Amino acid sequence: MFNPLEHAGIPLDDQIRNWRELDVVPIDPELVDPYTRTRIIALNGIEVEAILFGHQMARFCPDDEVRRQLALVRYVENQQQRVVNWLLPGINSVLETTLGYEQNAVDLTAWIARTEPDPYLRQAYEFGVLEDFDHLYRYANLYEMVERRKAEKVVDALTEVMPGRPTKVEHRHPYDNVRASYDKELATPLSKLHVLTIVAAEQQVMNYYMNVGPQYMEPIARQLYQEISLIEQEHVTHYESLCDPQETWWERLVLHEYNECYLYYSFLQQETHPRVRTIWDLHLNMELAHLQRACDLLRRFQGKEPEELVGSDGLPEPIKFEPNKEYLRTLLATQLDLTTLGAGFVREAHERFRWMQEQVHGGEEPPSERVIAMHREMFGDEYRHETEGPHPVVDLRDPAEARRG
Amino acid sequence: MADAVDVLLAQHALVEDLFRETLAATGPTRQERFTELVRTLRVHEAAEQAVVHPAARDRVDDAEGLVATRLAEEEEASELLNALVDVGPGAEGFDAALRELRLRVLMHARHEERYEFTRLRHAAPTEVMTAMVGAIRAAERV
Numbered sequence: 001m002f003n004p005l006e007h008a009g010i011p012l013d014d015q016i017r018n019w020r021e022l023d024v025v026p027i028d029p030e031l032v033d034p035y036t037r038t039r040i041i042a043l044n045g046i047e048v049e050a051i052l053f054g055h056q057m058a059r060f061c062p063d064d065e066v067r068r069q070l071a072l073v074r075y076v077e078n079q080q081q082r083v084v085n086w087l088l089p090g091i092n093s094v095l096e097t098t099l100g101y102e103q104n105a106v107d108l109t110a111w112i113a114r115t116e117p118d119p120y121l122r123q124a125y126e127f128g129v130l131e132d133f134d135h136l137y138r139y140a141n142l143y144e145m146v147e148r149r150k151a152e153k154v155v156d157a158l159t160e161v162m163p164g165r166p167t168k169v170e171h172r173h174p175y176d177n178v179r180a181s182y183d184k185e186l187a188t189p190l191s192k193l194h195v196l197t198i199v200a201a202e203q204q205v206m207n208y209y210m211n212v213g214p215q216y217m218e219p220i221a222r223q224l225y226q227e228i229s230l231i232e233q234e235h236v237t238h239y240e241s242l243c244d245p246q247e248t249w250w251e252r253l254v255l256h257e258y259n260e261c262y263l264y265y266s267f268l269q270q271e272t273h274p275r276v277r278t279i280w281d282l283h284l285n286m287e288l289a290h291l292q293r294a295c296d297l298l299r300r301f302q303g304k305e306p307e308e309l310v311g312s313d314g315l316p317e318p319i320k321f322e323p324n325k326e327y328l329r330t331l332l333a334t335q336l337d338l339t340t341l342g343a344g345f346v347r348e349a350h351e352r353f354r355w356m357q358e359q360v361h362g363g364e365e366p367p368s369e370r371v372i373a374m375h376r377e378m379f380g381d382e383y384r385h386e387t388e389g390p391h392p393v394v395d396l397r398d399p400a401e402a403r404r405g
Numbered sequence: 406m407a408d409a410v411d412v413l414l415a416q417h418a419l420v421e422d423l424f425r426e427t428l429a430a431t432g433p434t435r436q437e438r439f440t441e442l443v444r445t446l447r448v449h450e451a452a453e454q455a456v457v458h459p460a461a462r463d464r465v466d467d468a469e470g471l472v473a474t475r476l477a478e479e480e481e482a483s484e485l486l487n488a489l490v491d492v493g494p495g496a497e498g499f500d501a502a503l504r505e506l507r508l509r510v511l512m513h514a515r516h517e518e519r520y521e522f523t524r525l526r527h528a529a530p531t532e533v534m535t536a537m538v539g540a541i542r543a544a545e546r547v
Contacts, residue, residue: 030421147414150418153421217526217527
């Protein structure tokens with residue numbers, strides 16, 4: 001497999017872009033594979049995390065020369081983010097981009113869960129994916145209400161739209177969102193990369209919702225963004241707590257850069273859009289140089305070889321965006337009623353869970369329930385897109401359909 | 406209860422569908438879908454010009470420039486549309502021109518949704534917005 005450690009990449013001094021190079025032509029959302037959009041969204045999350053991580057690291061770095069090095073790479077990562085995210089077209093509405101974010105969260109997390117070797121980490125992904133799956137359904141109902149359009153046009157039948165673990169019960173006590181971390185000496189490189197990818201994805205969703213939510217005038221839209229953005233913040237806590245806090249800044253930096261190589265390499269293998277493909281290729285070659293710099297810092301300040309962190313076999317199997325309908329249906333049928341207690345997963349509505357539910361809901365239905373009720377009132381039914389038959393959980397079948405038998 | 410903006414949004418969604426269907430269709434179906442697209446677009450723009458833009462001009466602060474820009478977009482799209490009707494779906498270059506028209510129409514629709522409809526809904530009382538539905542239907546029949 002391709003080994004990023006063996007490539008020098010494009011020299012850093014050749015990586016600063018001018019206005020013409022930054023001015024990318026956006027994709028046409030209707031004429032591309034929806035997974036091209038989710039790849040853009042996923043890589044935007046990765047680049048944003050690279051920038052934010054770089055800023056945090058610099059704030060704790062006592063060496064001015066290293067701070068200058070970090071600043072240079074971070075500037076380049078900034079330009080990469082602008083190019084990647086600017087591939088998204090202005091013609092899309094905030095809600096359409098939101099549907100793309102949730103589709104990304106669902107199919108990316110599902111792939112990661114399926115390929116994760118560690119059972120505890122896999123459980124954490126399987127737990128989380130059923131929640132993003134539910135958000136897609138809630139936003140799809142909002143979308144039809146405020147834009148009079150149907151979400152299947154955006155997700156293109158690759159991802160089903162139906163209830164997951166109801167958003168209402170996703171509000172857990174913050175203590176119960178802190179998972180046990182992997183052990184950096186024992187975890188496989190793939191496990192470490194998976195966590196970084198999902199943290200980046202959830203963090204970007206949180207940032208997006210907490211900032212675009214107030215742009216809506218419709219009260220239900222403002223409220224739904226408020227509610228779901230709170231859950232996304234829980235997800236950031238849930239996933240970031242899986243990282244070993246004993247990892248040093250240098251180690252974490254190498255892992256970030258290695259992961260960026262992994263994602264660009266993966267999406268380069270799968271991308272069908274020729275112009276977008278060129279960007280993934282270019283960015284991979286830029287990241288290879290960033291990785292070399294990070295490895296130098298690891299050697300210099302920690303006396304460690306990067307192979308000790310990521311092995312010498314090269315990248316794991318490339319990440320793929322593909323439908324996960326059957327997998328998700330199996331999870332729905334078997335794990336819907338899970339919640340968390342401490343670092344573990346349980347099936348009971350324990351005391352701390354109930355306490356939190358009372359505090360947050362204050363005896364009222366949350367926006368995520370009201371949006372469905374309002375949709376029913378407005379259109380006579382709720383919006384779903386169930387391509388593989390009725391919902392696997394009988395209690396969550398569409399009431400209208402249940403009546404029809 | 407649906408108001409004027411709901412009706413216009415539903416029409417925008419229909420126009421998006423018709424573009425998609427026309428581009429995907431072949432043979433006689435393509436002509437048929439294109440005819441439907443042309444009819445829908447003309448009726449929709451007529452209603453906007455007769456009812457919605459004047460209402461925005463009256464009720465939204467400083468709407469003159471906003472509405473003038475929307476009208477200019479409609480005028481441009483209308484010229485492109487007429488040229489396409491003249492040559493018909495069998496003509497060389499029809500596909501590329503239809504894609505171009507689609508992009509302009511969809512961008513125009515988003516501009517209306519973002520900058521005109523939201524402000525109109527905010528500025529006009531609910532009963533006015535609801536009553537406007539009748540005026541839109543009447544304008545469509547002309």
